[in-house]
Amino acid sequence: MIRPLLLCALFILPASALASSFAGTSAGASSAGSSASSGSTSGDDKVLMAARDDAAAFVASDGQLRSARLEAALRQLRASDSGAVQADDLALARRLLAL
Amino acid sequence: MAWLALAMPALAAGASNDDAAAARLLHAAHARLPETWWQALPAGLAVEPRDDLPAHVGGRTFGTHIRIDRRLLAPWSGGTADPDHDPAARLALATLIHELAHVLDRSPHGGLSRDPRLRDLAGWPQRRLLPGRGANAMRGRSPDTYELTDPREFVAVNLEHYVLDADYACRRPALAAWFRSRIGPPRAAQVPCGPLMPLLQGEGGDGQLGWLSLDPSRVYAIDYLFAEGNDVPMSRWGHSMLRLVICAPGRVPGPDCRLDLAWHRVLSFRAFVDDVQISSWRGLTGGYPSRLFVLPLEQVIDEYTQVELRSLASIPLTLDRDAIDAVLARAAQLHWAYDGRYAFIGNNCAVETWKLLRDADPRIGTRLHWRGITPKGLLAALERSGLADGSAQADRAAAERQGYYFASAQSRYEAMFQVARRALPLPAESAHAWLDLPARSRAPWMAQADLRATAALLLLEQAAQRRQELLARDWLKRRLGQHDGEAMRARGQVRDLLADAGVLAQPAALLDGVPGYGLPQAAERSAVVERLATRNWRLAEGWPALRAQARAALPASQRVQWQEIEANLDLLRQRLRALADAAP
Numbered sequence: 126m127i128r129p130l131l132l133c134a135l136f137i138l139p140a141s142a143l144a145s146s147f148a149g150t151s152a153g154a155s156s157a158g159s160s161a162s163s164g165s166t167s168g169d170d171k172v173l174m175a176a177r178d179d180a181a182a183f184v185a186s187d188g189q190l191r192s193a194r195l196e197a198a199l200r201q202l203r204a205s206d207s208g209a210v211q212a213d214d215l216a217l218a219r220r221l222l223a224l
Numbered sequence: 225m226a227w228l229a230l231a232m233p234a235l236a237a238g239a240s241n242d243d244a245a246a247a248r249l250l251h252a253a254h255a256r257l258p259e260t261w262w263q264a265l266p267a268g269l270a271v272e273p274r275d276d277l278p279a280h281v282g283g284r285t286f287g288t289h290i291r292i293d294r295r296l297l298a299p300w301s302g303g304t305a306d307p308d309h310d311p312a313a314r315l316a317l318a319t320l321i322h323e324l325a326h327v328l329d330r331s332p333h334g335g336l337s338r339d340p341r342l343r344d345l346a347g348w349p350q351r352r353l354l355p356g357r358g359a360n361a362m363r364g365r366s367p368d369t370y371e372l373t374d375p376r377e378f379v380a381v382n383l384e385h386y387v388l389d390a391d392y393a394c395r396r397p398a399l400a401a402w403f404r405s406r407i408g409p410p411r412a413a414q415v416p417c418g419p420l421m422p423l424l425q426g427e428g429g430d431g432q433l434g435w436l437s438l439d440p441s442r443v444y445a446i447d448y449l450f451a452e453g454n455d456v457p458m459s460r461w462g463h464s465m466l467r468l469v470i471c472a473p474g475r476v477p478g479p480d481c482r483l484d485l486a487w488h489r490v491l492s493f494r495a496f497v498d499d500v501q502i503s504s505w506r507g508l509t510g511g512y513p514s515r516l517f518v519l520p521l522e523q524v525i526d527e528y529t530q531v532e533l534r535s536l537a538s539i540p541l542t543l544d545r546d547a548i549d550a551v552l553a554r555a556a557q558l559h560w561a562y563d564g565r566y567a568f569i570g571n572n573c574a575v576e577t578w579k580l581l582r583d584a585d586p587r588i589g590t591r592l593h594w595r596g597i598t599p600k601g602l603l604a605a606l607e608r609s610g611l612a613d614g615s616a617q618a619d620r621a622a623a624e625r626q627g628y629y630f631a632s633a634q635s636r637y638e639a640m641f642q643v644a645r646r647a648l649p650l651p652a653e654s655a656h657a658w659l660d661l662p663a664r665s666r667a668p669w670m671a672q673a674d675l676r677a678t679a680a681l682l683l684l685e686q687a688a689q690r691r692q693e694l695l696a697r698d699w700l701k702r703r704l705g706q707h708d709g710e711a712m713r714a715r716g717q718v719r720d721l722l723a724d725a726g727v728l729a730q731p732a733a734l735l736d737g738v739p740g741y742g743l744p745q746a747a748e749r750s751a752v753v754e755r756l757a758t759r760n761w762r763l764a765e766g767w768p769a770l771r772a773q774a775r776a777a778l779p780a781s782q783r784v785q786w787q788e789i790e791a792n793l794d795l796l797r798q799r800l801r802a803l804a805d806a807a808p
Contacts, residue, residue: 172486175522178683181800182636185643185680190636193627194522197483222679222804 172201173221180221188215242273245300246292252300252307253320256387258408264333265324273297282319290323292316307388318384325383328407329376336406337375344583345398346371346378347561362561364732367741385741390415395742398553421556422744424731424756425489425518430767431721432760433734435749436489436518438470440552444481445469447538448577448612449490450603451528452632464577464599465492466551467521467538482627488521491555493564493576514564514571515730516555516580525630531690536630537623539603539612547585554584556743560732574599581611637687640680644669647677659688663788670795675803682796689789696782700774714773721766734759 176198182190195218202209202217209217250271254262266288273294277284283292299305299313307314328334336342347362360372371381385392386403387410393400394417420437427434451463468489471481495512528534543551558580564571575597582589592609594602606612616628623629641655648669652658658666666685673681704715734755740748775786 175486178686181679181683182640184804185640185676185683187676190639191621191625193483193625193630194485196625196627197485200483216808219675219804219807222800224801 169201169205173198173224177221177224180218183218184215184222241301242294242297245297246271246273248300248303248305249292249297249316249320252305252317253324256317256411257321257324258387258410260333260408261324261328264328264331264407266327266331269327271320282315283323285323285326288327290320290327292319292323314388318388321384321387322380325380326376328383329379337379339406341586342379342402343375344586345402346375346382348375348378361564362557363563364561364730365735365741365744366561386410387412391417391745393417394745395740396557397743398550398557421552422749423518423556423559424734425520426523427520428523430763432763433756435752435756438468438489438552438556440549442471442477443468443548443552444471444477444479446541446543446548446551448541448603448606449524450537450539450599451532452535452537461574462599463492464574464602465490465524466555466577466580467491468552485521485525485627490519490521490524491580492517492519492524493573493580512565513730514576516558516562516576518559528632529630530633533632533634535632535635537617538628538630539607539614539617540628541581541606541612542610543585543588547588550585551581554580560743563730563732572597574602578602633683633687637684640683643680644673644677644684647674648672655684655687658684659691663688663785663792667788667792667795670792670799673799675800675807678796678800678803682793682800685789685792685796689793692782692785692789696774696778696786699778699782703777710777714770717766717770721763721770 176192176194179190179192179195180198182192183195198221199214199217202220209220212220269288269290271290271292274291275294277291277293281293282296283290285291296312296316296319299310300316305313307317329336347360349360360378363369363372366372367385368381371378382396382399383403385396386400389395390413392410393404393414397417419441420439423436423438424433425436426432447467447469449465449467451465453462468491469481470484470487470489471477472484472487475481475484493514494517495514525536528536564576577599578594582592588611592605592611594605596602596605603612603614607614616623616626620629624631637655637659641650641652641658644650650658650669651665652661666681666688670678670681704711704718734752735744735748738748738751744752775783778786
């Protein structure tokens with residue numbers, strides 16, 4: 126009976142460490158959370174990589190499912206690439222999926 | 225006996241050597257006390273060298289008589305005492321200042337230790353819910369654990385450091401500001417404090433830590449981050465956290481920062497469970513430590529929306545600049561000092577989050593008197609009092625787009641399945657049924673999918689993988705609970721790794737043995753870097769090794785599913801990349 130403890134999320138490391146990355150991190154979501162202070166990829170790249178799952182949902186739903194992570198990545202693409210300014214959102218999302 | 229009235233030891237003939245030392249000491253104290261403090265001291269105050277104080281007591285005050293251990297006075301017997309460089313001379317001065325602080329506190333101008341604001345800042349609980357719960361939980365990084373005795377000693381110990389330490393204001397900023405407002409600035413030169421706030425943040429799921437130097441001026445807003453309950457009845461109360469909306473480097477603080485998700489951080493009170501089994505009894509009775517964690521927002525989003533399948537609502541708090549700064553300062557103080565006990569009723573995440581807000585800025589406590597216990601109840605109360613603005617939640621789609629709402633991945637799965645099903649005659653009626661198929665049976669459809677269907681199938685396959693992870697975890701928990709040699713060994717390994725991870729739960733432990741108190745300063749930070757690297761390395765090696773071991777021990781049927789799901793994911797990722805690249 127672990128009911129009371131579930132009132133608030135717990136930092137149960139065996140659970141998160143053993144389960145959330147049991148098979149190594151998958152592309153996209155679960156590897157995206159690390160901070161800008163570690164790793165070799167730049168913060169900009171991280172924004173793009175973190176949005177790949179959300180870009181997949183956006184493309185699959187033909188533009189229906191839009192998340193903040195996707196918006197952040199689209200803004201990033203348009204800020205760093207003048208060719209992207211005019212491109213439509215779906216085209217840019219596809220570009221994220223091709224990364 | 226040295227009388228306060230004596231400005232300086234223009235000593236009468238016949239005064240003993242110790243009296244001269246006491247007079248010099250008193251003079252040195254006078255030179256350092258803020259003027260208000262000095263003036264608040266009663267006339268006729270006397271310092272008396274004594275030999276009969278109990279062991280471990282350096283000074284004691286009776287009325288206007290301060291008794292000082294004669295041995296402490298030795299460094300002050302000549303005219304060359306240098307408390308800034310001679311620890312023995314400093315000890316005597318600190319002892320006298322400690323006693324003078326008690327005299328001040330008891331004087332009509334004092335009352336410092338009875339002030340509710342001081343008690344909040346110092347961590348003395350406002351209400352004692354249960355016997356034994358009245359203790360001060362701000363135990364970490366204390367300059368002198370004697371301060372935890374009671375509020376009077378807290379004031380005396382802290383005033384010693386306020387007066388004598390050039391960096392007290394950098395180490396305990398909120399207390400320093402409060403003392404300054406009550407008794408004026410210390411007279412000794414102060415070192416300038418940098419604007420950055422030192423924090424240790426979690427990085428990745430294995431408990432690695434990174435040093436985060438938080439610049440409060442980069443924090444545009446603070447949101448109440450609420451994890452909604454899922455359909456599991458026990459989670460229906462949700463979880464309370466605070467989200468720091470930190471602007472990406474180079475961005476001018478403003479609404480645009482709301483999309484800088486990769487830079488946002490979450491403050492979350494959580495119980496730290498140091499074993500593979502959870503005890504509800506310990507949860508109810510305060511058997512688990514509760515501490516303030518700092519985590520990247522994206523990690524928290526994934527944890528809730530992907531792993532726990534719960535949605536997150538982010539509701540802006542209507543705090544002005546001063547209140548934001550105060551909340552950040554309080555959070556940093558708690559992060560290093562707080563060593564609380566999780567208790568289901570009295571001290572859960574909602575209660576602790578509320579205390580953080582209320583203790584940070586008294587104006588918040590003035591606007592809202594909240595006495596509830598649930599995260600949902602706290603949110604409702606914050607909104608009612610105008611401290612939180614939930615208006616962005618009204619339009620769910622816009623809220624998702626702008627980062628005010630992060631939907632559970634569960635809500636996506638059915639939509640993804642319908643997309644795939646429109647493109648392909650899949651042998652299942654629902655997302656659930658599709659995921660129930662053996663991974664092998666899903667594979668043949670993947671090679672025929674178009675771009676949209678491939679994207680949908682990829683997200684579904686990731687869901688299948690998470691389900692498999694949960695199955696593996698459940699199996700593993702049962703396995704580790706058994707009593708054969710292999711299970712015991714594995715459990716020991718888990719515990720060892722948790723000991724390293726425990727540092728995340730108690731940042732102060734990382735600095736054990738390093739001199740210093742309160743917020744770590746530059747010298748302590750450099751001492752930490754190596755320890756941090758060692759621990760991170762052990763965790764980064766240890767968990768994957770343990771996972772590999774666990775995976776090899778899984779029942780054959782689960783292992784096969786694993787491999788097949790991974791093969792499916794590889795196939796889908798390659799295909800998605802190729803199709804997306806080929807698309808116009």
